[in-house]
Ligand SMILES: Nc1ncnc2c1ncn2[C@@H]1O[C@H](COP(=O)(O)OP(=O)(O)O)[C@@H](O)[C@H]1O
């Protein structure tokens with residue numbers, strides 16, 4: 001087995017695909033191989049497009065049988081798999097493979113990785129894997145990298161220096177796109193766990209302000225970020241955006257377990273209207289699962305946008321905006337958000353199981369803030385000040 005791990009954009013995928021391709025074509029004829037990515041889409045974007053360019057460069061004949069999810073390259077067959085859920089491994093069962101290529105393997109379920117290794121039973125078979133680092137307790141770290149010699153794994157650790165095509169300016173812009181634990185994992189390439197506060201870059205002084213007059217927000221775009229809950233608390237954030245900074249001007253927080261009363265969608269929609277002072281010229285960012293509430297809001301003339309709900313990536317984005325003080329919170333009007341900011345911790349128990357996620361307690365304003373930051377990052381991703 002071979003594993004390339006390390007920084008993002010360091011050339012892991014390109015190096016591994018080329019190695020896998022040349023090795024498989026020179027070692028076998030008429031063999032079956034596995035090529036796996038997290039999803040079909042990720043596989044096409046990250047693996048197949050560079051692979052096709054290499055095949056063209058080397059003038060190797062190939063055919064993509066899309067409906068059968070396989071590639072015929074030279075005399076070999078390469079079967080394509082997405083590995084995003086526990087049941088993904090079912091498709092591998094019964095197969096006998098001469099080798100496998102696994103892209104972003106740290107995001108695969110363990111069951112798929114084990115099954116994939118088990119399928120490569122032909123004499124002389126090899127397995128090529130690559131990934132970005134994850135937590136220190138992730139199975140790729142504990143059961144593969146740390147036991148490399150014992151299990152016959154050759155590990156190649158990549159840094160951005162290994163990719164000669166990256167200009168200093170591009171490297172710099174990647175480095176500025178991550179903070180805290182994500183910087184250590186994605187830029188430095190370390191297998192480190194997220195511990196303690198989710199947003200250690202938060203600063204009570206530097207990230208807050210006092211607003212004496214609403215005139216201050218004149219000319220700014222307005223958003224409402226919503227974490228919907230019926231049994232759980234429901235949070236709205238009133239957000240003003242000057243194109244650089246999100247000013248969190250106020251919060252609404254309804255905790256039905258504390259007040260002993262659940263609200264209906266219609267009541268919440270009324271509350272949101274009142275919270276925004278009747279302003280309908282507001283884009284409402286709502287967690288995608290709140291289908292009935294979204295319908296209610298649309299009926300009342302609100303513009304509704306589904307939040308991007310990828311927790312890990314969303315936290316990474318929010319952390320950068322907080323660190324750059326592009327998230328500012330009105331300190332007299334957002335008591336729940338400020339309280340949550342201080343109690344929002346990574347889940348210690350989950351970490352020891354190899355999973356990185358925040359504690360699911362008092363995280364409602366935190367979710368709303370993450371929806372806002374991750375859904376509206378176009379500007380920040382372009383790297384503008
Ligand atoms: N050996 C190489 N030759 C030419 N370009 C490369 C090479 N390695 C990487 N690149 C370029 O750098 C980009 C990032 O490489 P990739 O393998 O996708 O990184 P990673 O998988 O580590 O995130 C590629 O899209 C390609 O443009």
Ligand SMILES: [Mg+2]
Nearest residue numbers: 012013046104
């Ligand atoms: Mg890659």
